[in-house]
Amino acid sequence: MPAVTCSAQSTYLTGKTPDAHGIVGNGWYFKDECEVKFWRQSNKLVQSEKLWDELKKEDEHFTCANHFWWYNMYSRVDFSLTPRPNYLADGRKIPDVYSYPPELRDTLQNELGTFPLFQFWGPKTSIKSSKWIADAAIRTDEMHNPTLSLVYLPHLDYNLQRHGLNFDKIKKDLKEIDGVVEQLVNHFQKRNARIVLLSEYGITDVNNPIHLNRILRSKGYIAIREERGLELLDAGQSKAFAVADYQIAHVYLNGTLP
Numbered sequence: 001m002p003a004v005t006c007s008a009q010s011t012y013l014t015g016k017t018p019d020a021h022g023i024v025g026n027g028w029y030f031k032d033e034c035e036v037k038f039w040r041q042s043n044k045l046v047q048s049e050k051l052w053d054e055l056k057k058e059d060e061h062f063t064c065a066n067h068f069w070w071y072n073m074y075s076r077v078d079f080s081l082t083p084r085p086n087y088l089a090d091g092r093k094i095p096d097v098y099s100y101p102p103e104l105r106d107t108l109q110n111e112l113g114t115f116p117l118f119q120f121w122g123p124k125t126s127i128k129s130s131k132w133i134a135d136a137a138i139r140t141d142e143m144h145n146p147t148l149s150l151v152y153l154p155h156l157d158y159n160l161q162r163h164g165l166n167f168d169k170i171k172k173d174l175k176e177i178d179g180v181v182e183q184l185v186n187h188f189q190k191r192n193a194r195i196v197l198l199s200e201y202g203i204t205d206v207n208n209p210i211h212l213n214r215i216l217r218s219k220g221y222i223a224i225r226e227e228r229g230l231e232l233l234d235a236g237q238s239k240a241f242a243v244a245d246y247q248i249a250h251v252y253l254n255g256t257l258p
Helices: 005-014 052-060 102-112 129-143 155-161 167-190 212-218
Strands: 027-030 035-038 066-067 077-082 099-100 148-151 222-228 230-233 241-247 247-251
Touching: 005 052, 027 247, 052 066, 052 148, 052 222, 066 129, 066 212, 077 102, 077 222, 099 102, 102 129, 129 148, 129 155, 148 212, 212 241, 212 247
Parallel strands: 066 077, 066 148
Antiparallel strands: 027 035, 077 099, 222 230, 241 247
């Protein structure tokens, strides 16, 4: 079972393993397009029924709000919210979210401010993004009272990958996310909700990376092209290449190796 966000979350939501629901990693090689793509967002990529599909069959009054669990777009949840920046014609990327219904996006960003996309993941990660998500989940619950609320808080992910289990460096992050979780738990306890806290995976220190594509390149299987003085993988022309995804990798073959 890949310990990666998209695979684990899809397994939680479908009760199936990746060979059944199709989410084998955070990204993979789309063979018909000859491109490697990560962090796709359409729920149609998940090839099994979801938790909310089953619960809607059992209870016609059941409703679900999904805040930032992956493959959130175009699902059958009643209220959805997921990161979706605007890409402008001049090349700029503007922070924003996608929501269903569409007016939920406007209501929440008018009240809470624009979603802090650049603090969501990456070098500028901060508690601001997880705090915004928690505040949005509480406001959605207050406005619509869904039967089930799914809330993804990403705060620990980046710094644990950057620093490992260095508690001198991550103790601030642990304290910050504890405060956000406390806020959510207090809110939902007042609503007499059943609360489930879970994580997609654990992170441990490592010191022995295996560079699969360097090995495949030494065998002559990797094709590259140069752009602006830099080398880029040419997946469609490569005889074999690996898509590395944390502790797993998928090796793809184009044709038959000698």
